[in-house]
Amino acid sequence: MLFNSLGFLVFFALVLAYYYTPVFSWISKKRMLLLTSYLFYGLWNPPLILLLWISTMVDWITGNKLAVEQNQRRRNLWLALSMVVNLGFLAFFKYGNFLLENFVWLAGLAGWEYQPRPMDIILPMGISFYTFQTMSYTIDLYRRKIEPARTFLDFALYVTFFPQLVAGPIVRAHDLISQFYEQKKATVNQFIWGAFLLTLGLFEKVVLADTLLSGTSDDVFSAGKPLHILDAWTGTLAFAGQIFFDFAGYSSCAIGIAMMLGITLGDNFLYPYGSIGFSEFWRRWHISLSSWLKDYLYIPLGGNRFGPSRMYIALMLTMLLGGLWHGAAWTFVAWGFLHGIYLVIERLLKRYVKVDINWWNGALLALFTFFLVNLTWVFFRAEDFASAGIMLQSMLYWHPEGAKILGHFDIIKVLTISALLFASHYYMRHHTLMMLAKNIHPWILGVVWASMLFLMAIAQSAGEQFIYFQF
Amino acid sequence: MQLKTSLLLAFVLALLALVSWEVYLRSQGRVPDLSDDKNLWARERAKVDQLGREDVILTGSSRVLFDVQIYEWEKLTGRQPLQLASPGSSPLPIFRDLVRNTDFTGTIVVGVTEGLFFSTTFPEARPWSRPQTKVDHYRDRTYAQRLNFALSLPFQNNLALVSINEEEWSDDTNLKALLGRIQIGNRTGEEPFPPFNNFACADNNRNTRMSARTVNDTAFAGPVQRVWLAVGRSRRDPEKEATMAYFLEDAQKFKARGGNLILVRCPSSGMLAAGEAMGFPREAFWDELVSQSGARAYHYKDYDALSHFECPEWSHLSGPDADVFTREWVSILQQDNALITAKAQ
Numbered sequence: 001m002l003f004n005s006l007g008f009l010v011f012f013a014l015v016l017a018y019y020y021t022p023v024f025s026w027i028s029k030k031r032m033l034l035l036t037s038y039l040f041y042g043l044w045n046p047p048l049i050l051l052l053w054i055s056t057m058v059d060w061i062t063g064n065k066l067a068v069e070q071n072q073r074r075r076n077l078w079l080a081l082s083m084v085v086n087l088g089f090l091a092f093f094k095y096g097n098f099l100l101e102n103f104v105w106l107a108g109l110a111g112w113e114y115q116p117r118p119m120d121i122i123l124p125m126g127i128s129f130y131t132f133q134t135m136s137y138t139i140d141l142y143r144r145k146i147e148p149a150r151t152f153l154d155f156a157l158y159v160t161f162f163p164q165l166v167a168g169p170i171v172r173a174h175d176l177i178s179q180f181y182e183q184k185k186a187t188v189n190q191f192i193w194g195a196f197l198l199t200l201g202l203f204e205k206v207v208l209a210d211t212l213l214s215g216t217s218d219d220v221f222s223a224g225k226p227l228h229i230l231d232a233w234t235g236t237l238a239f240a241g242q243i244f245f246d247f248a249g250y251s252s253c254a255i256g257i258a259m260m261l262g263i264t265l266g267d268n269f270l271y272p273y274g275s276i277g278f279s280e281f282w283r284r285w286h287i288s289l290s291s292w293l294k295d296y297l298y299i300p301l302g303g304n305r306f307g308p309s310r311m312y313i314a315l316m317l318t319m320l321l322g323g324l325w326h327g328a329a330w331t332f333v334a335w336g337f338l339h340g341i342y343l344v345i346e347r348l349l350k351r352y353v354k355v356d357i358n359w360w361n362g363a364l365l366a367l368f369t370f371f372l373v374n375l376t377w378v379f380f381r382a383e384d385f386a387s388a389g390i391m392l393q394s395m396l397y398w399h400p401e402g403a404k405i406l407g408h409f410d411i412i413k414v415l416t417i418s419a420l421l422f423a424s425h426y427y428m429r430h431h432t433l434m435m436l437a438k439n440i441h442p443w444i445l446g447v448v449w450a451s452m453l454f455l456m457a458i459a460q461s462a463g464e465q466f467i468y469f470q471f
Numbered sequence: 472m473q474l475k476t477s478l479l480l481a482f483v484l485a486l487l488a489l490v491s492w493e494v495y496l497r498s499q500g501r502v503p504d505l506s507d508d509k510n511l512w513a514r515e516r517a518k519v520d521q522l523g524r525e526d527v528i529l530t531g532s533s534r535v536l537f538d539v540q541i542y543e544w545e546k547l548t549g550r551q552p553l554q555l556a557s558p559g560s561s562p563l564p565i566f567r568d569l570v571r572n573t574d575f576t577g578t579i580v581v582g583v584t585e586g587l588f589f590s591t592t593f594p595e596a597r598p599w600s601r602p603q604t605k606v607d608h609y610r611d612r613t614y615a616q617r618l619n620f621a622l623s624l625p626f627q628n629n630l631a632l633v634s635i636n637e638e639e640w641s642d643d644t645n646l647k648a649l650l651g652r653i654q655i656g657n658r659t660g661e662e663p664f665p666p667f668n669n670f671a672c673a674d675n676n677r678n679t680r681m682s683a684r685t686v687n688d689t690a691f692a693g694p695v696q697r698v699w700l701a702v703g704r705s706r707r708d709p710e711k712e713a714t715m716a717y718f719l720e721d722a723q724k725f726k727a728r729g730g731n732l733i734l735v736r737c738p739s740s741g742m743l744a745a746g747e748a749m750g751f752p753r754e755a756f757w758d759e760l761v762s763q764s765g766a767r768a769y770h771y772k773d774y775d776a777l778s779h780f781e782c783p784e785w786s787h788l789s790g791p792d793a794d795v796f797t798r799e800w801v802s803i804l805q806q807d808n809a810l811i812t813a814k815a816q
Binding site for chain 2: 001003005006007010027042043044045046094189192193195196207211212215394404405406407409411412413442443445446447450452454455457458459460
């Protein structure tokens with residue numbers, strides 16, 4: 001089920017009605033949340049709920065064993081069971097075709113013309129998200145960092161909680177499970193602020209990403225020929241905006257919906273395009289994934305404990321795998337590789353060059369960071385390396401006679417949105433939305449809110465999926 | 472923070488803005504309109520499994536959609552045909568779906584608009600991908616999509632401001648269409664495509680009629696005529712052999728299991744009809760298709776009762792003319808015993 005659909009509005013209204021009916025106990029409300037979360041997921045493809053159940057059962061059992069088991073060898077085996085099941089699902093459903101394609105390619109290099117039958121594997125929605133979430137629970141228990149969930153209901157709800165089930169934020173057990181122990185109820189202000197975040201998220205998705213930016217981005221990236229520099233940059237900037245508004249919009253919706261239920265989810269995006277440098281960018285972009293990769297991949301790979309060379313290797317490996325997490329294609333690996341290179345260069349520079357950041361040079365450095373981030377989006381969005389190559393060449397003015405495929409209005413529209421996006425992110429580096437809302441007159445907030453509602457109503461989403469569902 | 476004040480104000484202002492927008496659109500002559508999209512098509516397609524041998528399925532492109540009025544048909548035969556034609560489409564993907572994925576043995580009418588029927592078998596080409604998307608959607612649609620569609624129907628049927636069409640008409644009033652109408656100069660140097668305004672009105676059973684404005688306002692119908700000419704100019708050479716072979720394979724299969732296949736060529740007029748006659752000579756396309764398929768076939772030019780119509784925008788009949796066309800054609804079909812009836816069985 002999509003947040004940007006009429007079905008969800010009805011679904012959520014019914015959930016809220018039950019949740020805030022005083023006669024029901026907290027346990028019955030949690031049961032209702034669990035069942036409706038399965039319904040939320042199953043309305044897409046009912047049989048794939050089985051994967052969720054298996055993942056839930058395996059991590060519940062391994063978690064309980066890890067909580068009491070003292071024998072280290074057995075502890076390793078229980079952890080391995082969880083890893084094999086979760087990563088096995090991910091490998092089969094998400095990377096099965098990719099692995100097969102690469103196997104066929106390698107076989108071809110070795111002179112073996114192998115032609116397997118296509119596997120036609122369905123990618124279960126949100127599998128990368130819930131898999132990482134359940135794995136974090138088991139790994140944290142293995143590390144003795146958390147206590148096991150008190151009841152199966154609490155744990156199953158942690159894995160399946162519908163606001164963040166299919167596209168995050170990837171929530172850690174210690175942040176969410178304990179919230180299910182006591183009855184939760186949003187205050188009036190929390191409820192209204194949650195509704196505002198839900199509106200904001202839907203506005204970002206429906207109006208900004210789908211209506212204003214996606215068409216331009218699609219036109220440019222499907223052109224399949226060298227483009228004029230202005231068209232190439234406009235298309236790339238449109239995609240940079242589209243993917244931010246799409247994904248940050250989903251996160252805002254998830255956080256807002258949870259808040260309306262009195263449950264707190266952490267921030268997932270903090271104005272990333274205003275970042276000065278890539279370390280900061282990854283502290284602001286998809287925070288729940290980057291912190292997951294840091295805790296469960298970068299640090300176990302050695303982190304910065306074994307000297308600079310090992311640190312750079314750990315960093316590169318983390319970013320390469322982070323790239324692959326986003327999609328089963330080498331273009332995503334290239335995207336992660338570029339980010340890894342940027343991070344390595346930045347750390348090297350920081351060792352030798354000291355810069356006092358003020359507002360002005362900070363703005364220039366943030367703009368430069370934004371420029372470099374846009375180069376990486378080309379690999380993220382392009383269908384293959386050949387298309388990415390043509391696009392990068394066009395952006396670097398290698399094709400002065402490149403085709404002009406966009407109209408003036410499209411260019412003005414995208415450049416205006418991109419400029420506002422960058423400026424607002426740079427301004428918001430040291431602010432929060434809540435601070436901003438507190439400092440403006442309630443009538444202004446009301447007018448902004450009404451404008452978003454009106455524009456969403458006339459934009460009339462055709463129920464486009466969120467980009468990150470495919471990851 | 473005074474969030475209650477903001478919420479109340481937001482609700483009131485948004486409601487006022489939406490009511491004002493609805494009133495404005497209606498003052499401009501807009502009426503609530505159902506989007507004839509893949510969801511509506513899939514809902515009709517789902518009815519095939521309940522159909523019997525006496526039932527009729529209509530396939531083809533927009534001419535069958537506009538020209539065959541299912542309620543008129545029902546008055547004469549007692550059975551309402553199922554409308555599965557798809558505008559701007561080759562009928563081949565939908566016909567294949569009906570032949571391969573159902574065991575329907577009643578009557579299938581295939582509308583033949585030569586420029587679409589013989590256009591292509593390339594899956595990415597628009598005349599093919601468009602109907603194939605509908606077929607795929609019927610197979611793959613989720614329960615969530617079915618729920619959303621069902622919930623959207625009251626809004627589509629009662630609010631003029633709900634204006635999201637698969638066709639992406641030039642005069643749609645959703646935000647994307649409104650912004651798409653803003654043109655500043657001509658940077659690409661390409662000749663702009665004529666505005667393709669909505670001239671159709673579909674109901675819950677996909678019965679489609681031409682809007683009264685298209686019939687009465689030549690200034691409104693003119694741009695639609697220019698669209699047909701532009702489409703004709705940009706058309707690639709037909710793939711006659713490939714399309715014919717594809718269709719004949721399914722036609723034989725359908726007839727072999729006892730199905731009744733009827734081909735129909737609906738009227739066209741003006742420069743479009745002249746262009747079609749030049750680009751797709753009857754003897755080389757229609758006659759050969761009829762001969763090779765062995766199906767009952769009805770070309771509007773062969774019947775006095777069907778050949779006197781004038782299409783307001785050269786390609787489709789007005790609503791009242793479509794009623795007459797349907798009645799006349801069904802009478803001819805009945806005289807020919809071309810439809811399967813309980814008596815005949």
